[in-house]
Amino acid sequence: MSGLDVSGPAITFADVGLALGGADILSGIDLRVAAGSVHALVGPNGGGKSSLIRAVLGQMPHRGTIRLDWPGEVPGVVAYVPQALEFDRGLPITVEDFLAVLCQHRPAFLGPSRALKARYAEVLDRVGMADRRHRPMGALSGGERQRVLLAQALIPAPDLVVLDEPMTALDDAGAEVFRVLMADFKGHGCTVLWVEHDLAEVRRLADRVSGINRRVLFDGAPQQELSADRLLDLFAHDPRRMRPAA
């Protein structure tokens, strides 16, 4: 990718730490996410990956510095896809209503915004949900809900995409949709910060991968870093044998 068409920011973590309720979740995180790259964060459950990306969103009381270097004159659009949607299945809103709640200024009970109605149809089509736009959210499967969450991240067109295990509930068709979206993000020069458990997908789609278990255990190209030994150490209870990230 040429540097000219990059719209996403570079992200720099400098000595970032996080303590919640007296427990250290993260400490000494020094990382750099290149502008326009797909940067995956992998590691065991409870390792602090989700906390780290929520710190990027300004939702955590972190220590240290997280800096976004945007290529333009103003900060761009940040899209976030959460790990799962805490959702009352009895809530009487449709897929389109859900997008309206998240994406438009006009109150959702007044219906979809005229300016965005076509965009809703378009993004739902991109995630293969065009025929379900009037279905109740409570009637969707877990994979379909995940697709809707991906769809909402496309309005407005993002420059930085923060993904928290977006593939967890996706079926094969959903995974294919996700791969196409990732290719689109890369094509548009977005920066993607991506927490993922599916290491095969990380190796396939990410430009760089960091192993996080309360601290950075490795950081590099997926082809080199995702070796069997590395992963055994990453997911071990006692990762002391790991060399710290350079």
Next chain:
Amino acid sequence: MVHQIVRPSGVERETLWVGLAAGVILCAAVVTVTLRAAVPEMVALAAHQVDSRSGLTPAEQGLYADLLVAAQDIAAAPAVSSVSDLAAEGLPPFVRDASWRARGAHEWSGWSGEHGEAFYLGQPGDPALAGTLLLRIAGGEGVVWLKPGVVRPPAHPDADALAAAGWKQVVFSFNAGVTR
């Protein structure tokens, strides 16, 4: 290129905003209360009147309340009831029970006036507990007059004569001081 430092979330800013919001609400409340403060309307009593809530002894308050109730019963009767009839009915304050004794053991007498009104005079056995009470029923409405000590009313006990003789008309008024 623009550099953006992600600010940590935390209690500092939230506390500040909550404090500011509380301050604004408090200031608005102070301003509203100050601007909208109204002097409670006080009904000034005439010189010959006494307020039932502040001017009576506890025994007199009890007697006054009983007399107002009794006045309704007496006014509804076809003829003027005698004190003995009222006592026989068990109607306070004419019946001689424990309350009667505690409120000064009044000796009640009744008579009809020249203009169809009815009078009931209660003279206390113990003037320290309550004064002399006079219930005047006219037009179905009872008015109670009070004078300390054991006294007799004027020969023609209309309002002017009673006031001139130092009796006080017992009245009640509802104002900001009434809380229930």
